[in-house]
Amino acid sequence: MPTPRARDAGLRRITSITGWVAAAAVSAAALISFGVARASSTASKATTGTGTGVTDPGFTGVEPDDPLGTSGSTGLQPPANPPTQGIGSGQVVSGGS
Amino acid sequence: MMRPSASGSFRALGTSAKVVALDPEALPDAIAAVRHEVAEIDRACSRFRPDSELARLHAGAGEWIEVDPVLVEAIDVALRAAILTDGDVDPTVGEALLLVGYDRDFAGLDPDGPPVGALRAAPGWRTIEVDPAGSRVRIPRGVRLDLGATAKAFAADRSARAAVDNTGSGVLVSLGGDIAVAGPRPRGGWEIGLADSHAAAAEPGHTVQIDAGGLATSSTTVRRWLRGGRQLHHVVDPATGRPANEVWRTVSVAAATCVDANVAATAAIVRGEPAALWLQRLGMPARLVRTDGSIVRTGGWPLEAAA
Numbered sequence: 001m002p003t004p005r006a007r008d009a010g011l012r013r014i015t016s017i018t019g020w021v022a023a024a025a026v027s028a029a030a031l032i033s034f035g036v037a038r039a040s041s042t043a044s045k046a047t048t049g050t051g052t053g054v055t056d057p058g059f060t061g062v063e064p065d066d067p068l069g070t071s072g073s074t075g076l077q078p079p080a081n082p083p084t085q086g087i088g089s090g091q092v093v094s095g096g097s
Numbered sequence: 098m099m100r101p102s103a104s105g106s107f108r109a110l111g112t113s114a115k116v117v118a119l120d121p122e123a124l125p126d127a128i129a130a131v132r133h134e135v136a137e138i139d140r141a142c143s144r145f146r147p148d149s150e151l152a153r154l155h156a157g158a159g160e161w162i163e164v165d166p167v168l169v170e171a172i173d174v175a176l177r178a179a180i181l182t183d184g185d186v187d188p189t190v191g192e193a194l195l196l197v198g199y200d201r202d203f204a205g206l207d208p209d210g211p212p213v214g215a216l217r218a219a220p221g222w223r224t225i226e227v228d229p230a231g232s233r234v235r236i237p238r239g240v241r242l243d244l245g246a247t248a249k250a251f252a253a254d255r256s257a258r259a260a261v262d263n264t265g266s267g268v269l270v271s272l273g274g275d276i277a278v279a280g281p282r283p284r285g286g287w288e289i290g291l292a293d294s295h296a297a298a299a300e301p302g303h304t305v306q307i308d309a310g311g312l313a314t315s316s317t318t319v320r321r322w323l324r325g326g327r328q329l330h331h332v333v334d335p336a337t338g339r340p341a342n343e344v345w346r347t348v349s350v351a352a353a354t355c356v357d358a359n360v361a362a363t364a365a366i367v368r369g370e371p372a373a374l375w376l377q378r379l380g381m382p383a384r385l386v387r388t389d390g391s392i393v394r395t396g397g398w399p400l401e402a403a404a
Contacts (some may be wrong), residue, residue, distance in 0.1 A: 002349075004199060007313060012115025025321050030308070036261045038160050043380075056182065060180075062136045068172045070272075074177065074181075075181060075361060075379075076181050076285060076352065076361055076379055076381065077352060077353035077354065077357050078351075078352055078353065078380045078381050078382065078396060079307065079308075079309060079310040079351050079352055079353050079382065080162065080308075080309060080310070080353070081307075081308055081309075082351065082382040082396060082397035082399070083286075083289075083305035083306060083307050083312070083351050083382055083397055083398060084285075084305065085305065085306070085400065085404070086288050086289070086290070086304025086305050086306050086402065086403075087285070087304070087400040088287045088288050088304060089103070089286060089290055089298070089299055089304060090289050090290025090291075090299045091104065091117050091269065091288050091289065091293050092104075092115050092117065092269060092271040092274075092276060092289055092290070092295075093271075093274060093289070093290040093291070093296075093297065093298070093299050093314050094271070094274045094276050094289050094290070094291055094292075094295060094313065094314040094349055095139075095274045095291065095292040095293055095294040095295035095296070095297060095314050095316060095319070095347070096274065096293060096294050096295065096314055096315060096317070096318055096319035096320070097112045097113075097272075097273030097274045097275070097294070097295045097296070097319060097321075
């Protein structure tokens with residue numbers, strides 16, 4: 001039959017072990033949550049990257065809801081070279097008609 | 098050494114046509130080619146000729162009508178313009194133009210008249226059905242097309258190409274100031290003056306040179322008339338059926354084709370203030386003149402030379 005001193009020592013060991021187990025569980029839960037959140041974030045980016053209507057700060061094109069953005073080479077085409085300053089009065093005049 | 102170019106003019110599409118050939122000897126054949134192309138477009142697309150293919154399409158509204166392939170192509174060009182401008186250049190404004198009083202060739206239009214009645218938005222380009230393989234088109238009853246915003250430029254592009262194919266000479270074609278160039282070019286490029294009206298002399302110092310493609314100008318200062326004492330003009334906003342608000346009095350655009358230049362210029366008039374940013378984002382060289390005469394340039398459009 002254990003003495004009261006031995007019983008108290010046993011209880012203290014059990015309490016200590018329980019504390020360590022609880023701390024480890026909390027740490028594991030935190031690590032798992034972080035991993036899930038990170039994976040979820042990556043999946044979300046992949047989705048928006050292939051969807052429409054979402055742009056990133058580096059986006060320099062035309063918004064996807066603009067028909068020009070989906071018509072590619074059939075969009076309004078600028079000239080190969082912009083006009084240059086003329087030197088005379090012009091062979092013809094461009095104006096409203 | 099290349100000799101100076103030669104030019105000839107004639108009336109077409111309710112306006113003046115001018116053909117410039119880099120090789121003077123090619124001018125007669127170039128003019129003949131342009132005349133032929135323009136006549137084809139007029140016979141297909143005129144909303145004032147009772148014998149046009151467009152008139153026949155209007156008469157058969159509600160049914161699939163087999164029409165000349167030239168009209169199918171012209172409608173296709175107009176629909177592309179509508180798509181690319183989000184409906185700001187829309188061929189279904191025909192009824193709206195009638196309602197604001199533009200109901201005949203402009204030369205015969207009464208410059209003054211009673212107030213116009215209720216105006217309404219254009220029914221929209223999505224109401225038009227095209228069957229290119231069968232050369233057929235169907236428009237709903239009550240819808241009237243006006244291809245004026247694109248047909249002249251379409252004719253200029255086609256004419257310039259045809260003239261080069263026929264002659265081998267470099268050619269410039271101007272149809273009421275909608276300009277297309279093709280083939281070899283003069284040294285420095287084709288010299289084009291700018292003005293509110295194509296019939297006016299170029300504003301001093303306001304000339305540019307282009308080496309290919311097209312240049313077109315849209316303006317609210319021409320084709321104006323009075324109804325009920327109110328000034329109206331021919332650039333109708335499809336969203337309202339009314340003449341577009343006059344933010345820009347004249348917009349000139351250079352593009353890879355005359356059609357694209359004209360579509361961009363007309364859309365800019367309709368869009369008003371946001372048009373400058375729109376053209377800049379598209380990289381389109383443009384010169385936009387406000388009603389007060391101040392000028393905004395986009396896409397590398399050059400500064401005016403000192404007059």
